[in-house]
Amino acid sequence: MRFSFYRRATLVTLASAICTLCLSSGIANAQQVLRVSAIPDEAPTELQRKFKPLGDYLEKKLGMKVEFTPVTDYAASVEGLIKGKLDMVWFGGFTFVQAKIRSKNQVIPLVQREEDEKFKSVFITTNPAINKLEDLKAKTFSFGSESSTSGHLMPRSFLLNAKVNPDTDMKRIAFSGAHDATVAAVAGGKVDAGALNISVWEKLVSQNKVDPKQVRVFYTTPGYFDYNWTVRSDMPADLRKKITDAFLALDSNNPKDKEILDLQRTARFIPTKADNYDAIEAAAQQAGLLK
Structure with a gap:
């Protein structure tokens, strides 16, 4: 009787441990997908075409699956990021400002094209x-x-x-x-x-x-700061660094990298920061477009 009791207890403990392991594995696998999107400023087919080589490149650099999910409108790209349905989004300067305000400063712009300094x-x-x-x-x-x-x-x-x-x-x-x-x-x-x-x-x-x-x-028009790749601030710092480094490593002298850069209409990516978009926020306030 005692043997049967201990055997049952052992089996229950083992089953519990297996379930915990499976659950942990599922969470880990879920975290191995980088969910990416972009504001729909061009036709959806064009956005997919532009992103495919970049997505393949990021998968190799990050060692994780990268999925591009188109959104219906600009607002959906903002909501998708701040609600945790997306991990990284190609924003315009204004949509970045909207995301920053909606999330109470819980988003971080990582990189922008060189041209986006004076767009x-x-x-x-x-x-x-x-x-x-x-x-x-x-x-x-x-x-x-x-x-x-x-x-x-x-x-x-x-x-x-x-x-x-x-x-x-x-x-x-x-x-x-x-x-x-x-x-x-x-x-x-x-x-x-x-x-x-x-x-x-x-x-x-x-x-x-x-x-x-x-x-x-x-x-x-005169130049102004515009587009950037943005993530949430709760993304692990090491993953943010890997993503940033991957973009900065793109070299137009490398034919494969040049194909990616040409589709993004740039010669290189450079680091950016939230302060760069203060003028965009001020312009939006002046125009009465921030709610």
């Missing part, structure tokens, strides 16, 4: 009568997404500085949702003019997807 927006039109920002009064106009830095916040800021209030001085404003959609709206005559990310504009021109003789740039 720019371009204003485009097909109308020969539009040659400066002031000419946009009483015209129809398209921004990108409402949460876009280069497609809305900064263009709006520069318009306000030029004494043009989009909400009261323009005939009508629209939000296309993405930079390439803004170009399509202007080229198709749906609006008189629009503003977008200079990087996307240059890519579309180089790919002959827009005719710069038909759709022309009439104003280019």
